[in-house]
Amino acid sequence: MSDKTAQSEQNVVADDAISSRYAELLSARQNLGGESGDEDRGVLHQLILFKLSSKRVAMAIEHLREVVPLPKIGGITPIPTAPEYVMGLGNLRGRVLTLIDLHGYLGMGRVTNSELAKVLVVYEGKEQLGILVEEVEDIVEASDRDIHPGEPSLHPDLKNLLDAEVMRDGGLTPMVDLTRMLR
Amino acid sequence: MALSDGGRLIDILVVEASGFKVGLLMSEILELLPTEKLQGVKVLDLRHHFNPSIQVGSKKLSSVLLRKSKDQEGVQLLVDRLGDIYSVTPEAIETFPPGVARVIPFWAVITPRAGAGDVVPLMDVPRLLSKATIGGLVR
Numbered sequence: 001m002s003d004k005t006a007q008s009e010q011n012v013v014a015d016d017a018i019s020s021r022y023a024e025l026l027s028a029r030q031n032l033g034g035e036s037g038d039e040d041r042g043v044l045h046q047l048i049l050f051k052l053s054s055k056r057v058a059m060a061i062e063h064l065r066e067v068v069p070l071p072k073i074g075g076i077t078p079i080p081t082a083p084e085y086v087m088g089l090g091n092l093r094g095r096v097l098t099l100i101d102l103h104g105y106l107g108m109g110r111v112t113n114s115e116l117a118k119v120l121v122v123y124e125g126k127e128q129l130g131i132l133v134e135e136v137e138d139i140v141e142a143s144d145r146d147i148h149p150g151e152p153s154l155h156p157d158l159k160n161l162l163d164a165e166v167m168r169d170g171g172l173t174p175m176v177d178l179t180r181m182l183r
Numbered sequence: 184m185a186l187s188d189g190g191r192l193i194d195i196l197v198v199e200a201s202g203f204k205v206g207l208l209m210s211e212i213l214e215l216l217p218t219e220k221l222q223g224v225k226v227l228d229l230r231h232h233f234n235p236s237i238q239v240g241s242k243k244l245s246s247v248l249l250r251k252s253k254d255q256e257g258v259q260l261l262v263d264r265l266g267d268i269y270s271v272t273p274e275a276i277e278t279f280p281p282g283v284a285r286v287i288p289f290w291a292v293i294t295p296r297a298g299a300g301d302v303v304p305l306m307d308v309p310r311l312l313s314k315a316t317i318g319g320l321v322r
Contacts, residue, residue, distance in 0.1 A: 077302045080203040080233035082287040089292055089302040096277045096292050096302050127280040182280040 042143040047166065047175070048120070049137040053108050056137065057158075058166050058175045065121040065128060067136055070114055073097065084110075090119075090130060097121065097130040100181060106157055124179045131178050142166050150174060193273060195293055196247070197266035197303055200229035201237055204266070206293055206305040213248040213257045215265065227312070228261040249308055258312060269293065276305065288314065 047058040048067070074091035076099060082088075085104030090097040099119065103111050111117050116135040121128055146167040155162050155174045163177035194209035226246075228239040245265045248257040271293055278284070278291045290307035 075301060077304070078203065079287055079289065079304055080201070080205070086283070086287060089304065091302055098279060098283050100283075129280055129283065181282045183282050 042145040044141045044143055045147065046139060047142050048139050049173070050118070050120070050133045051135040051137060052102065052106070052133065052158075055157075056173055058142075058168075058173050059120070059178055060163075060175065061139065063122050063124055063179045065123050068092065068119045068121060068130070070117045070119055070132060073099065073119060073130065087132065092121070092130070095128070097128065099130040099132060101132045102178075103132075103134065105181070106159060106161075108157065120178065122178045122182070124182050127182045129178075129182050131181065140168075142168065147175070148172070191273065192270040193276065195269050195271060195303075195305065197269065198229070198245075198247070198260075198262040199264050199266060200262040201231075201233040203233055204301065204303055205229075205289075206269075206303045207247065207249075207260075207308065208305065209268065211249055211308040215245075215247050216259070226259040226261055230261065230263060232311075249312070 076088040078088045087099040119130040150162040161176040164175040165172040195206045289304040
């Protein structure tokens with residue numbers, strides 16, 4: 001088997017693992033009415049972890065509809081005179097999806113690794129947006145005791161998207177609220 | 184505008200300019216004219232607007248006369264070619280989320296359900312006329 005084929009298969013496995021983990025957590029959340037309580041652990045939230053340049057960033061999944069590999073979005077229609085970070089309009093199962101490159105939006109260049117790149121479909125009410133990120137790492141649970149208000153001065157690169165910080169692996173991971181891009 | 188089953192259909196003309204496919208509401212269009220007939224009208228070259236490296240004007244272009252306002256003369260919009268006209272239901276038109284609408288000069292899109300094949304952005308004509316450079320010469 002060539003290295004390229006092996007890499008591609010690994011990516012498929014990673015996609016499947018993330019998708020099934022996402023479905024599992026989504027189902028658990030629905031069964032528990034959105035949040036699970038535990039006296040010892042506090043209220044648990046599900047977070048998706050993804051890479052933003054070299055930084056790990058988290059987002060609560062409550063406004064995340066799905067995670068789609070970029071090639072699964074139908075032909076992307078470019079939008080003339082739009083800012084560079086607006087990649088265009090895609091067609092996801094008959095619904096229009098405006099695609100935004102998060103790196104570009106935050107002034108970090110462009111997402112370059114299209115093999116690992118994923119589109120986070122975020123929604124609020126009837127509005128939805130496809131946000132391209134470099135790589136989705138995992139979906140995890142975090143207690144609200146580990147989530148603290150974010151300090152914007154520590155994350156100026158996240159602009160107005162910083163929502164909070166979550167304690168993970170002995171460090172603070174910034175949490176973003178991507179639905180702000182819809183408003 | 185056509186009427187069907189008591190529901191309103193919206194007519195959209197798809198045009199191509201500088202490699203981009205965009206839609207225009209037929210209600211914003213006064214008439215379609217070959218550029219040879221242009222005399223003394225203000226022009227807006229959509230190709231140049233989309234790609235400033237393209238020179239304004241050429242007699243090989245197609246054009247549509249846009250309604251500027253009820254009482255004012257129209258503005259001639261120059262494009263590479265005129266495409267098909269689609270009659271779509273309001274449901275086939277989707278507006279952008281506010282955060283996106285602020286940064287892109289389009290009013291909405293027609294969806295593949297409209298039959299155009301691709302998602303086609305619809306020009307926000309009043310916004311276009313207020314922002315674009317009007318008055319280039321047709322050569």
